[in-house]
Amino acid sequence: MVALPPRLQSLLTMKKLWAEYSALLVRTRISSSLAESQAPPTSATSKSAIAARARHIGSRWNAEARMIQFEFEFAAVEAERHRVAKELHDESLPLLARLIRSVQAQTGGTPNLGLPGSAASNVAESNAAASSAAASSCAALVDEVHQSISAFRDLLGELHPVDLEELGLLPAIDNICKRYMRRCGRLILFFEQAEECQLSRLQQLCVYRAIQALLKMFVESENDMLMIQYQRINDQSVITIRCADKLVSSAQWITAERADFDAFEAWCSLAGASVQLDSLGARDQFPNDLVISISEEASPVMASEEFDVDELSQARLSELDIILAHAKDEWARLINRDRALFESLAVGAERKNISDEIDRFILPRLENIVLLAGNLGDQLVVQDVTGRMELIAAGVSAVMSDLHPRLLTEAGLIPSIQALVDRFRRASLIEAIVYSNLQRDRIEISDEAKFAIYRVTQEALNNIEKHSGATHTTVLVEERAGSLIVSIEDNGRGIRDTRNTLSRGLKNIRERASAIGAEVNWTSAMSFPTGTKVSICIQLLSG
Structure with a gap:
């Protein structure tokens, strides 16, 4: 028998255990339904309570299973993203802000030499022309530094969505849509038709990361406009993604970038979301909509009167709780056995991705700042700008070296x-x-x-x-x-x-x-x- 590489063994083990646990949950729901149907004749209210309790148990254990999967597959990667975001924020952004103030302070104007007559006039004209050129070069440099700060902030928002933690899912999606609209120069609209989102914190993170992967795919596509709509329907969060081009299938453009589509699919699965590609509704003007539906997780505590059931059904439901508790503990023990190796592989891959993002969006701007500094004319200013940029570039390079x-x-x-x-x-x-x-x-x-x-x-x-x-x-x-x-x-x-x-x-x-x-x-x-x-x-x- 051929020995599998450790990476593949870990992945297969995780997927097998997840499939077995999911099958157990399905069997549990069937058993719950049988327990309800075989219980002694009870009132309609009691039957409704049994069904509600069974649904609550299934929803709760699904949520806990997703949390275990998150800790196993995604938590270390998220922690690494936060660490990198903090390093870039603390090291690079203050230096760029100081660079703007330094350039503006050192290029405030050109002195008048005070020469008489026509000589003074000629010198004044010469100084005016030189001053205008210097001002133009200074403005171009300051604008490029502002653009670099914006690129840094966009990258930090990609790595660590603070707005998601502080404001919630809907404002965070609105912000990321605006961010990607600035990046690609195409129209991305977000509409919300609900006052608040009732998804759990984990579900909100998963949905945010899924939308992020989807926006990356849109940037790489040739579509001109994207519309994202959020609404709540019957205790579900429903997100509709609509491409402006009615002739473009959502399945066509969303699966073009395989890596981003895999990320989108993984985050949707972790959120417990169902994804429908190409609705093909007969009366729908936009049959190629992409629809993401996420059921809101049950509250961990429900009022006792909602569980007012007969003693036999209560005993069966309690037994179900115990069985699931043992199954969850055993599943967690098994996947944690390979957790260190899996985390190492996942974090290593993410570090490479972050390094590529820095190389693609940050370093070219830093190089352009150095080039623009050479147009200022004042060698003291040029040396100061160059020295500061070397410090910033060294800091970014250190982060890149730590990453990959x-x-x-x-x-x-x-x-x-x-x-x-x-x-x-x-x-x-x-x-x-x-x-x-x-x-x-x-x-x-x-x-x-x-x-x-x-x-x-x-x-x-x-x-x-x-x-x-x-x-x-x-x-x-x-x-x-x-x-x-x-x-x-x-x-x-x-x-x-x-x-x-x-x-x-x-x-x-x-x-x-x-x-x-x-x-x-x-x-x-x-x-x-x-x-x-x-x-x-x-x-x-x-x-």
Whole structure:
């Protein structure tokens, strides 16, 4: 039997368990209906109460199952998005705002030299022309910086929708529609025909992310206008998406970008939504509408009088509660067994996506600011702007490097570790040196293993900075007996108890090493009188 890769095993395990649990819920609903039909003759009110209780149980357990799935598949990715948004907000936006104030303060006007007669007139005309050109260049630069700030804010809104948390789903959808309308220059309209949204917080996040994926697909399509309508119908939130072109099938344009469609489908499923493509209603002017319907989750607590049922039915319903509780606990235990590996894969993929977004929408604007600064003429201003832009670009590059180290792909493992250590030394003021007996292009391990070793080294350096109190550290990359060994050693306080290796940061190192089949060990430092040595060892690929 062929062994499946860990990534595929984890995905298949999750999908199989989810299918089994969903089947259990279906069987539970059937049993609930049978319990109702086999109960002794009761009043219509009692039968209605039994049905209401059964529906409540099914809805509640569906909601809890979705929450477990969210924690397993999506929570780590959302946390990573929030972390990146915070770093960009704290580091880059203040520097851009200061850049605008600095440029405006330093280009306030051109002095009059006070020469007599026609010479003064000629100089005045020359100064006026120069002043006008400088003002035009300054305005263009300031406008580009404003555009860069707007691009940053749009990216932050993509990563961490604060408006969703503070204002709710409907204002957040309105804002994201306006944001994408600015981005693509096409008309995107949002209409709401309900005063408030009654979906749970998880459902609102899922719907927001689904709309976000749908808008990305619209931007990549050739449609001229999109209309999104929200309304509440019979305890359901119904979202209708209508393309301006009646001849364009929703199934045609929404499935064009496969990755975005997969994201749309996953978020809709997690929200418990049903999606109808191409309604083809006989009397509908727009037969190609896309309709998303989401049932509102039941309240976790219902009035006791709503459950006023006979004793036999109450016993059966209580037994159903117990069975589902055991099933949920077992399901959660099984999927949590592979949770660390799945989260690592999901977060790694999301980091690559974010890195691509930064490369596509942020870096070109920063490069354009540097070009426009050269048109100002005043070398002092040019140097100041260039220096500030280098700081901003360095900050963005640091975020990109943390997300998906492009140097790792382009130059290899050792140059990437060297760059990582150089950045660590500048930020922490801890002396750090890299030693290696390998040639840069002769490390025979997979790209996935290189990435994991890079992250292990990064996590080890972070732990040294935060916890060790060290003043010196070394990173040794060597080949020994057919294995690649990377050792990170410091002169800090050391690990006094081996149980400390279960702390958060060190536990992450173990999980990353395990994911690539490597061994990791903690020992006392050998190069220093005190301190710790962390070593990761992986077998080299056979030639």
